Amino acid sequence: MSLEKIRSCPIALQQYPQIILAHGGGGRLTHQLIAEIFAPAFAMGDRAQQDAAIFSLLPQQSKLAFTTDSYVVKPLFFAGGDIGSLAVNGTVNDLAMMGARPLYLSAGFILEEGLAMDTLWQIVQSMRKAAEIAGVQIVTGDTKVVDRGKGDGIFINTAGIGAIATNLEILPQSICEGDVILLNGDIGRHGIAIMAAREGLEFESEIQSDCLALAELVMALLEGGVEIHAMRDLTRGGLATALNELASDTNLHMMVEETAIAVREDVRAVCEILGLDPLYVANEGRFVAFVPESEVEKAIAIASNFPEAGGQMKAIGRVVDRAKSLVSLRGKIGLTRILSMLSGEQLPRIC
Amino acid sequence: MSLEKIRSCPIALQQYPQIILAHGGGGRLTHQLIAEIFAPAFAMGDRAQQDAAIFSLLPQQSKLAFTTDSYVVKPLFFAGGDIGSLAVNGTVNDLAMMGARPLYLSAGFILEEGLAMDTLWQIVQSMRKAAEIAGVQIVTGDTKVVDRGKGDGIFINTAGIGAIATNLEILPQSICEGDVILLNGDIGRHGIAIMAAREGLEFESEIQSDCLALAELVMALLEGGVEIHAMRDLTRGGLATALNELASDTNLHMMVEETAIAVREDVRAVCEILGLDPLYVANEGRFVAFVPESEVEKAIAIASNFPEAGGQMKAIGRVVDRAKSLVSLRGKIGLTRILSMLSGEQLPRIC
Numbered sequence: 001m002s003l004e005k006i007r008s009c010p011i012a013l014q015q016y017p018q019i020i021l022a023h024g025g026g027g028r029l030t031h032q033l034i035a036e037i038f039a040p041a042f043a044m045g046d047r048a049q050q051d052a053a054i055f056s057l058l059p060q061q062s063k064l065a066f067t068t069d070s071y072v073v074k075p076l077f078f079a080g081g082d083i084g085s086l087a088v089n090g091t092v093n094d095l096a097m098m099g100a101r102p103l104y105l106s107a108g109f110i111l112e113e114g115l116a117m118d119t120l121w122q123i124v125q126s127m128r129k130a131a132e133i134a135g136v137q138i139v140t141g142d143t144k145v146v147d148r149g150k151g152d153g154i155f156i157n158t159a160g161i162g163a164i165a166t167n168l169e170i171l172p173q174s175i176c177e178g179d180v181i182l183l184n185g186d187i188g189r190h191g192i193a194i195m196a197a198r199e200g201l202e203f204e205s206e207i208q209s210d211c212l213a214l215a216e217l218v219m220a221l222l223e224g225g226v227e228i229h230a231m232r233d234l235t236r237g238g239l240a241t242a243l244n245e246l247a248s249d250t251n252l253h254m255m256v257e258e259t260a261i262a263v264r265e266d267v268r269a270v271c272e273i274l275g276l277d278p279l280y281v282a283n284e285g286r287f288v289a290f291v292p293e294s295e296v297e298k299a300i301a302i303a304s305n306f307p308e309a310g311g312q313m314k315a316i317g318r319v320v321d322r323a324k325s326l327v328s329l330r331g332k333i334g335l336t337r338i339l340s341m342l343s344g345e346q347l348p349r350i351c
Numbered sequence: 352m353s354l355e356k357i358r359s360c361p362i363a364l365q366q367y368p369q370i371i372l373a374h375g376g377g378g379r380l381t382h383q384l385i386a387e388i389f390a391p392a393f394a395m396g397d398r399a400q401q402d403a404a405i406f407s408l409l410p411q412q413s414k415l416a417f418t419t420d421s422y423v424v425k426p427l428f429f430a431g432g433d434i435g436s437l438a439v440n441g442t443v444n445d446l447a448m449m450g451a452r453p454l455y456l457s458a459g460f461i462l463e464e465g466l467a468m469d470t471l472w473q474i475v476q477s478m479r480k481a482a483e484i485a486g487v488q489i490v491t492g493d494t495k496v497v498d499r500g501k502g503d504g505i506f507i508n509t510a511g512i513g514a515i516a517t518n519l520e521i522l523p524q525s526i527c528e529g530d531v532i533l534l535n536g537d538i539g540r541h542g543i544a545i546m547a548a549r550e551g552l553e554f555e556s557e558i559q560s561d562c563l564a565l566a567e568l569v570m571a572l573l574e575g576g577v578e579i580h581a582m583r584d585l586t587r588g589g590l591a592t593a594l595n596e597l598a599s600d601t602n603l604h605m606m607v608e609e610t611a612i613a614v615r616e617d618v619r620a621v622c623e624i625l626g627l628d629p630l631y632v633a634n635e636g637r638f639v640a641f642v643p644e645s646e647v648e649k650a651i652a653i654a655s656n657f658p659e660a661g662g663q664m665k666a667i668g669r670v671v672d673r674a675k676s677l678v679s680l681r682g683k684i685g686l687t688r689i690l691s692m693l694s695g696e697q698l699p700r701i702c
Contacts, residue, residue, distance in 0.1 A: 026587025159510030236377025
């Protein structure tokens with residue numbers, strides 16, 4: 001099947017305003033969906049109808065990272081992003097957190113019968129844009145259709161392959177006592193943007209998700225020679241959960257300073273109204289990096305070249321010692337409390 | 352989090368007989384699910400809590416295949432398999448069809464609130480077994496939970512990475528005029544097994560799905576020096592659709608002999624009752640290979656070493672010429688008809 005040029009309104013969309021079961025049947029309509037929507041957006045050409053994508057690695061790309069995430073966010077569109085950009089950026093960021101340069105993504109779609117074809121089209125265009133910005137190629141995919149009432153519009157799975165771009169062992173086990181914890185910006189915006197869209201909340205200024213790709217920033221830090229010991233993105237469960245995971249993996253005590261953690265005033269206000277703690281709210285473009293104190297200045301200088309992803313990077317705390325697995329938070333008036341792991345579900349279907 | 356030994360009844364299962372939203376929240380219950388169910392089954396150890404899996408390739412593994420499939424089969428369990436074995440074998444087979452030795456799989460779970468924990472446990476054990484048999488490692492994963500009524504028990508996405516194990520260009524474009532079409536066994540059992548389970552049909556002898564991994568057989572054919580031009584597995588849309596895809600990709604005319612295509616009597620009988628054409632019914636362990644006539648004998652001899660996957664391999668037709676994209680079927684009494692691509696949805700949610 002030949003590669004169709006991108007058109008603003010593909011035939012699939014004209015003929016079938018909604019997804020029907022046969023779009024997942026493997027027959028003519030599945031082929032039409034691939035040829036008219038997926039293949040042009042992802043520049044797949046003839047490969048789109050193959051069972052798998054083939055690619056060759058350079059000799060220096062012999063160490064790879066491999067990750068997957070499914071995206072079930074509700075609603076599909078929110079201020080600052082949508083399920084498509086999320087599905088690309090989330091997986092790109094998981095690779096970046098391992099010190100890997102994202103190379104290739106797969107995209108698996110589970111569509112609910114009745115999904116508006118135009119919605120699918122918009123989401124796929126958003127994936128295309130996000131992939132372009134992040135510098136990854138979506139090279140293989142799959143589409144399934146489930147009966148009406150057995151899904152929720154669209155779920156997307158992306159898996160990603162990245163080439164490890166460093167000789168450092170970027171792992172929780174590499175974190176040292178005395179390491180400084182860097183955070184790359186204000187927290188809580190993604191979760192609040194979702195909540196606002198879900199509940200129809202309106203604020204004076206729209207709170208936009210922080211959804212973005214972190215790979216370029218991370219690659220610049222590594223290329224700049226910053227000795228990163230470990231990184232973790234602050235998705236489900238937020239900053240508090242990410243730090244707890246790392247503390248628990250390594251039996252380390254971490255101390256963070258509440259005053260150093262940026263939370264926008266409007267985000268804080270909404271959190272208070274909704275009874276949410278911003279430290280536990282999901283982000284999609286925020287991460288912590290553990291570096292020796294000597295590297296902090298260099299890291300922040302490099303990050304400042306990436307206004308959105310790294311412009312606000314600063315130190316928020318440090319690793320105290322290896323005696324106990326614990327995250328402490330020193331508050332505004334100097335009192336210290338324990339930050340525990342999220343134990344329930346603060347806000348479901350955030351990603 | 353330390354690697355737990357496999358136990359017949361993990362704590363997660365005792366405490367939570369059903370999946371709740373918090374199992375997908377990224378907090379304590381998500382960690383418990385990973386530590387007690389996924390990590391031991393897939394022998395992930397400490398890696399289970401990482402953002403991505405890291406692996407190194409050998410110098411000869413510089414050309415890779417990458418594929419993904421989501422599995423939404425209904426019902427989850429059927430004669431001869433379940434959604435777990437299907438999710439492993441389906442992706443393994445997509446890699447094998449490109450001449451790649453499957454190395455690593457990812458597993459993304461979308462669980463519906465209320466799914467019985469024991470069902471998840473059984474499916475994960477089935478994935479473990481299938482991965483062992485196929486010789487692949489499940490190295491990274493993800494779990495999301497959607498609200499009750501917004502999913503259908505469990506959907507699984509697997510993505511797979513394989514190392515290309517041949518210098519041949521195994522592609523539709525490599526098919527030549529005169530090539531013989533080999534088929535590795537009787538067709539239609541997977542679709543009929545699903546249909547039987549779905550409709551509560553009972554037959555004298557149970558019809559089992561043909562769900563199995565084809566990678567070992569394909570690797571043996573390649574190692575045995577069989578000059579394979581192209582392969583395609585006969586999943587959604589069955590044999591007729593696979594041949595049509597290939598004919599359409601290459602503008603080739605193929606002629607297949609109805610009498611050479613094995614369909615079990617019981618499968619044929621059920622197809623007749625249900626108004627299905629076995630040529631369009633899905634399989635999960637069947638494929639066609641295009642080889643020069645001179646390679647047929649060798650291929651069949653090698654395949655006979657794999658009783659289940661290749662014991663019944665035989666020639667079912669050949670590529671006639673390159674004038675028109677067309678699949679013809681010569682029937683029992685010598686009349687020839689055109690086999691077209693499946694245009695609707697013969698049987699939804701078969702995989």
